[in-house]
Amino acid sequence: MAGELLDNKGRGDVSWSWPPIHPEGRKYGLIAVAVSLLFIFLDWEIVGWPLLALSAGVFAFFRDPERVVPQADDAIVAPADGLVSLIAQVAPPPELIGDDASGSRGLSPEPVTRISIFMSVFDVHINRAPIAGTIQRLVYIPGKFMNADLDKASEENERQHILIERPDGMQIGFTQIAGLVARRIVPFVKPGDIVAVGQRVGLIRFGSRVDVYLPAGTDAQVLLGQKIIAGETILARVGQQQLLEGLAQ
CATH class of the missing domain: 2.70.70 (Glucose Permease (Domain IIA))
Structure with missing residues (x-):
């Protein structure tokens, strides 16, 4: 959970989750998906399916995972x-x-x-x-x-x-x-x-x-x-x- 204090004594509660996509990248991913679906709808599947795979890569590029940040003053x-x-x-x-x-x-x-x-x-x-x-x-x-x-x-x-x-x-x-x-x-x-x-x-x-x-x-x-x-x-x-x-x- 964001903002939760975790330490090297095992205190805290964590679980794995898919990293969110930063808002800056959502529009690019959705545009890529829309273009790929258009090609698939027009029966240009040889272009549409690779573009759909590329759109997944665009979303992955803009992933924004949580990080556990060290708090030492130095x-x-x-x-x-x-x-x-x-x-x-x-x-x-x-x-x-x-x-x-x-x-x-x-x-x-x-x-x-x-x-x-x-x-x-x-x-x-x-x-x-x-x-x-x-x-x-x-x-x-x-x-x-x-x-x-x-x-x-x-x-x-x-x-x-x-x-x-x-x-x-x-x-x-x-x-x-x-x-x-x-x-x-x-x-x-x-x-x-x-x-x-x-x-x-x-x-x-x-x-x-x-x-x-x-x-x-x-x-x-x-x-x-x-x-x-x-x-x-x-x-x-x-x-x-x-x-x-x-x-x-």
């Missing part, structure tokens, strides 16, 4: 489902650095750890807040639609930057990046909104990437090539630095 949770495709020390995007026209305090220009999460068309594409706090910035940048798995996609693709600040002043910046198939980034929040950790903040349609810029002095707690889950996987713990190694097998 935890930074994954904002996206997908594969950890890049981990690097880089400077944050210019749009998230320094004060903006509204007087919002931005990130430092010094290099920090960036974790890139690649979302395939088979992943859940609802993005979630990595920390609780106030949306300080939401900056949309038009651009290209090259492969989101490429490093230069962070600077050249269509993207949207989000900056969240906790009550204690700690900030996290992350970027939603469109890819080869993704053609629209849909925000659910606006500057000034207060969000909880793990709260839904946006959606990228049909395959894409999210970059997360960790605070200074904080290393990734995930490994390159690791599969992670939005709102559940802990990407990092604030102020913790250590080398982690994994074996692909």
Whole structure:
């Protein structure tokens, strides 16, 4: 049940259920179903039945499952489902650095750890807040639609930057990046909104990437090539630095 407190002592009550479809995707699924049924009605079954199967895929793409969100104060949770495709020390995007026209305090220009999460068309594409706090910035940048798995996609693709600040002043910046198939980034929040950790903040349609810029002095707690889950996987713990190694097998 959404909002129910669950813990590692076995307290709480859970059961499996089909994940709901986000309202943003229902219209696309229904359009696909209507078109496929039209072809079947016109005896173009060779087109209609494959389209009907495709419509099921459209509904599946927009699935919006509940997630059990860690509540530890030092935890930074994954904002996206997908594969950890890049981990690097880089400077944050210019749009998230320094004060903006509204007087919002931005990130430092010094290099920090960036974790890139690649979302395939088979992943859940609802993005979630990595920390609780106030949306300080939401900056949309038009651009290209090259492969989101490429490093230069962070600077050249269509993207949207989000900056969240906790009550204690700690900030996290992350970027939603469109890819080869993704053609629209849909925000659910606006500057000034207060969000909880793990709260839904946006959606990228049909395959894409999210970059997360960790605070200074904080290393990734995930490994390159690791599969992670939005709102559940802990990407990092604030102020913790250590080398982690994994074996692909």
